[in-house]
């Protein structure tokens with residue numbers, strides 16, 4: 639990679655792979671969650687993630703990026719941890735609390751990735767792309783806050 643543009647392309651490919659993997663993992667999280675609000679939050683985020691993936695595809699088309707087989711190793715690891723928790727023998731409320739912890743790790747990772755990409759896009763003068771990425775960043779932040787509220791104002795206490 640010789641410049642910020644190439645690093646930006648690398649970031650976009652990474653996010654593309656991350657969202658793609660998450661689309662496959664979220665249904666298991668929806669299924670495992672016991673708390674109805676948590677189930678709903680995960681299933682809403684699955685819909686959102688599908689839209690985000692479509693937006694990334696759009697960005698790739700606009701910028702002539704071929705996402706190819708680039709794999710986001712970090713997302714693979716985060717999902718593996720989540721699957722580990724899902725297979726644990728744990729009380730429902732405890733599993734819910736653990737699922738939130740896994741999901742928030744994922745959101746924090748995505749917030750970091752989109753935050754960086756928005757700034758690269760701005761620096762490189764890709765204004766329209768920056769706006770598209772910033773919208774996803776907002777969704778990830780909102781999702782993280784929603785999960786945080788569910789944990790702090792209910793699920794963690796249920797798990798005590």
Ligand SMILES: [Fe+2]
Nearest residue numbers: 657687690748
């Ligand atoms: Fe996402």
